[in-house]
Every structure is written in structure tokens, then in C-alpha cells.
Amino acid sequence: MALCSVGRPLLQNTRHALGWFFKQKQTFCCKVHDSQEEEIRKKLQLFPGGSIDLQKQESGIAVMTVNNPARMNAFSGSMMTELEERVCELETWTEGKGLIVQGAAGTFCSGSDLNAVRAISNPQDGMKMCMFMQKTLTRLLRLPLISVALVEGKALGGGAELTTACDFRLMTSDAMIQFVHKHMGLVPGWGGAARLVRIVGSQNALKLLAGSRKVDPDFGKQIGLVDDVLTVGEGNTLVDTERWLSQFTKGSAPVIRAVKKVVLSGRELSLDEALTTERHVFGTVWGGPANLEALARKTKHK
Numbered sequence: 270m271a272l273c274s275v276g277r278p279l280l281q282n283t284r285h286a287l288g289w290f291f292k293q294k295q296t297f298c299c300k301v302h303d304s305q306e307e308e309i310r311k312k313l314q315l316f317p318g319g320s321i322d323l324q325k326q327e328s329g330i331a332v333m334t335v336n337n338p339a340r341m342n343a344f345s346g347s348m349m350t351e352l353e354e355r356v357c358e359l360e361t362w363t364e365g366k367g368l369i370v371q372g373a374a375g376t377f378c379s380g381s382d383l384n385a386v387r388a389i390s391n392p393q394d395g396m397k398m399c400m401f402m403q404k405t406l407t408r409l410l411r412l413p414l415i416s417v418a419l420v421e422g423k424a425l426g427g428g429a430e431l432t433t434a435c436d437f438r439l440m441t442s443d444a445m446i447q448f449v450h451k452h453m454g455l456v457p458g459w460g461g462a463a464r465l466v467r468i469v470g471s472q473n474a475l476k477l478l479a480g481s482r483k484v485d486p487d488f489g490k491q492i493g494l495v496d497d498v499l500t501v502g503e504g505n506t507l508v509d510t511e512r513w514l515s516q517f518t519k520g521s522a523p524v525i526r527a528v529k530k531v532v533l534s535g536r537e538l539s540l541d542e543a544l545t546t547e548r549h550v551f552g553t554v555w556g557g558p559a560n561l562e563a564l565a566r567k568t569k570h571k
């Protein structure tokens with residue numbers, strides 16, 4: 270029996286939505302052994318220095334630190350491959366609820382290590398580095414964790430792009446975000462332009478990219494790039510950030526992770542496909558421990 274005209278799109282949407290949903294799970298196999306990606310990993314590892322540190326806490330909040338303070342936390346080649354390894358770890362961390370991305374020594378990240386950039390400046394290698402970082406940052410944003418970039422000091426170039434690969438951005442009162450790419454004769458290459466337009470809109474994205482405008486906390490909040498400002502000197506910024514993030518991560522990990530998945534699909538899929546994914550995710554929490562416990566409590570929400 271031919272599918273009625275409504276049935277066929279629905280079936281296609283369902284197939285595509287579930288394909289998208291299970292692809293999220295498939296990336297949990299971490300490194301796909303694609304020979305081209307192996308080649309770029311080997312090339313990037315020729316440029317050592319610094320590290321990407323990860324601390325997964327009992328609370329379900331992980332802290333990832335871009336750690337290369339001698340170079341204002343610029344990404345060396347080996348830090349790019351380490352970032353992929355940490356994202357892989359987080360993709361399989363089933364107890365996880367939230368992620369804070371920060372820089373070491375009171376500053377965020379000053380983009381690619383310019384020494385490495387000079388060494389891989391031919392178009393082919395540049396494109397491979399760009400694809401590697403685009404894919405890694407897309408997977409970072411798609412983690413089933415609620416993520417926040419804690420921006421202290423400076424986030425420049427690829428460092429500014431890294432902030433857009435988190436769900437939220439907090440800045441300390443003296444911090445600055447700047448997409449300096451135009452000064453380098455470049456445009457963002459790590460996916461930062463595509464994400465920036467979705468965060469602040471195309472006109473503000475043009476101001477930040479074509480104008481290389483310095484974003485201070487007030488302007489950042491005004492355009493929606495920055496979600497809150499932490500006052501410098503009034504306590505520990507990481508503790509303050511964990512407290513800020515806890516407003517979204519209090520409660521059952523499966524439910525928090527399900528919330529991120531349905532919001533992600535709403536952001537990335539067509540309405541019909543997102544509705545299909547939402548139904549599927551709903552089915553994973555309906556009648557689950559948190560749902561049954563809440564029903565047993567029969568509490569009235571304030």
C-alpha cells in the first residue's frame with residue numbers, strides 16, 4: 270500500500286532523526302580510524318607543548334583546562350589531538366551532567382600556536398587542521414553535558430571559537446573575547462563563524478568578525494554572547510562557575526543528559542525530525558527512576 274503523502278515524509282523524518290540520534294551514540298566509539306585523520310593526528314603531534322587536562326568530579330561536573338601558560342594557552346598541535354582524546358572520554362562518561370572549559374594561569378586561550386601555524390601554512394595541511402578542529406569542537410558542543418566556557422583574561426582567534434563550542438559563556442569582569450582572524454588574513458576555521466551566527470545573529474557576527482571587535486563583558490551580555498559576569502577578586506572563579514552551572518545540573522544525570530539531547534536536536538534538526546528525536550528521548554526517561562521517584566513524592570512544585 271503506497272504510503273499516504275503524509276506518511277512518507279514522516280517515515281523519512283523518523284529515519285533521519287533516529288539516524289542523527291544514533292550517530293551521536295556512534296561518535297562514542299571515539300577515534301574513527303580514518304587514514305586521513307590518522308595522518309593529520311600524526312602531523313599535529315609533531316608540534317608538542319602544553320596539555321588539555323580533564324578532571325571528572327563525583328558531582329558529575331568535569332573541568333577541562335587548556336594548559337599552555339607559556340604561550341597564553343595557545344593550542345599546540347599535540348593539544349589539538351589531546352582535545353579530541355578528552356572529548357572522547359567525555360562522550361563515554363555516562364554519569365556526567367556538566368562541563369566547565371577554562372584556561373590555565375588566569376587566561377583562556379590565544380588560539381592556534383602561531384609557531385605551529387607557520388609550519389603548517391600550506392593550504393592542504395591548513396584544511397586538514399581546520400577539519401580536525403571543526404569536527405572535535407562540534408563533538409564538544411554535542412556532548413550530552415551542559416557546558417560553560419569560563420573566560421578569564423583573553424580568548425583570541427581559535428580561543429574565541431572554542432568559547433562558542435560551549436552551551437554558555439561566563440566572563441570575569443576584566444576578560445576579553447576577540448575574533449582576531451581578519452587581522453591574520455583569515456576567517457574562523459574551527460566552526461566558530463557558523464556557531465557565532467546561531468548565538469548572536471548574523472549582524473552581530475559580522476561586527477565581531479569583520480570588525481574584529483573586542484568583546485568586553487557588558488557588550489558580550491548585550492549581544493547575547495555572554496551569559497553572566499563574574500567579579501574578579503570576589504572569590505574563586507572556578508567555584509563560582511560550578512555554583513552558576515549547578516542551577517542547570519542539579520538532579521538526575523539521565524534527565525539532565527536527556528534535556529541536552531532534546532535541545533540539541535531542536536537546534537540542529539528540522540521540526541519533524543526534532544519531534545521524532547524528542548519522542549525517542551522522552552521514552553528513555555518516562556517511567557525512569559527520577560520520574561517514578563517524583564511521582565512517589567507527589568510534591569507540588571513551588
Ligand SMILES: CC[C@@H](C(=O)O)C(=O)SCCNC(=O)CCNC(=O)[C@H](O)C(C)(C)COP(=O)(O)OP(=O)(O)OC[C@H]1O[C@@H](n2cnc3c(N)ncnc32)[C@H](O)[C@@H]1OP(=O)(O)O
Pocket residue numbers: 339340341343379380381382383384386423425426427428449450453455456457458459
Ligand atoms: C582558526 C584560528 C586559528 C588559526 O588560524 O589557526 C588561530 O587562532 S590563529 C592565532 C590567533 N591568535 C592570536 O593572534 C593571538 C596572538 N597573541 C597575542 O596577540 C598576544 O600574545 C596576547 C594573547 C594578546 C597576549 O599578549 P601579552 O599579554 O603581551 O603577552 P605576549 O604577547 O608577550 O605573550 C606571552 C607569550 O605567549 C606567546 N603567545 C601568545 N599567543 C600565542 C600564540 N597564539 N601562539 C604562540 N605563542 C603565543 C608569546 O609569543 C609570548 O611568548 P614569548 O615571546 O616566548 O614570551
